[in-house]
Amino acid sequence: MKIRAQALLFDNDGTLVSSLDSVDRCWARWAQEYGITEEFGRVELHGRPAAEIVADLLPAGLVPEALARIEALEVEDVPRGGARLLPGTRDLLDALPAERWAVVTSATRRLAEARLDAVGILPKTMVTADEITRGKPDPEPYLRAARELGVDPARCVVFEDAPAGLAAGRAAGMTTVALTTTHTAEELRADLVVRDLSALSVLVSADGVEISVRG
Template sequence: MSLTARAFLFDNDGTLVDSMASVVRCWTAWAQEFGISGEDFGRVQLHGRPAVEIVADLVPAQRVGEAVRRIEELELADVSGVVVLPGTLELLGALPAGRWAVVTSATRALAAKRLASVGIHPPLIVAADDVRRGKPDPEPFLLGAQRLGVDPADCVVFEDAPVGLAAARAAGMRSVALTTTHPQEDLIADHVIEGLHRVRVHGSDEMTLSFGA
């Protein structure tokens, strides 16, 4: 199977990099500081959601601002163990400049720091700071397409989280799901792969993706 596109939109955590070790450390410390029980914390979905939404599920409204600032401080101070996922550098290096972007639920500062820690400096980042509604709303991906000057129908999204794939569908974009953080049965996409090491790109204007074994 192959897909053609004029631009590619990549989620970050779980798609380009693995930051899970840092995420677990920081959110565990944060939960302890704010007196969140393990039971309450365990009920909240972390992956693929903006920090402000996670925090709002766990602390009283009057403490949300303080709590969001604190988790940002903790995560910015700890990028230890963030690693680039297989195939990421090779695929990004094969893409023409201005034809790809990172679309993340993290803040711009946090996304840029995690990516820089593994030597990635994207030409464009669409972050939580840029949108009013995060994934699964289509706004982040639609903004990415707009800033690249490409029609949404000409974009392919790479995602590892069900909420991100839902956002891609809502934006009218095709998607490639990675089984890096969720089982294949939870991922609804045009194509499902183990990771970016399975992807090859051909061409420079209308690009074609192929998926190796």
């Protein structure tokens, strides 16, 4: 299978880097600090903006302070192994011109930059949770990335590991590629499902990018 596109849009956590251990560690501590460990145990964390999670768990008056606290915990955890490259990330990104790809993440810019900097990834274009009004599964983050790259959404490919992110890509009218790094293939609805980015190769030309599944 070959997919042709003008731009590639990557989720970060679970797609380019793994920060699952850090997320679990920091949010568990955060929930304990706020005395909501029981309620927290019923919440889906992955692929959702922190603002949405916090608003679901705490009264509105506590949300700003609680958001700042979880961001601080996660940023402080990065040097302790809070981010590591997933297979295939380096090779695939190194093959792409800077103007052909972007990172689209549910993390804040401060946290996203901390994690990406830790693994040596410096995207020219990045859309973060604090720059949008509606997060995934709304298409706004991916539509904004396409606009910043100057590419028709229909000519973009979204790479995601979470159902909410894939739903955002579909709603934006983009081709979707799912990675089974955090969910099973049965949980992921996409045009193509692969284990991680190491299963893919890219060929860049003046016309765009051709994505192929490695034999």
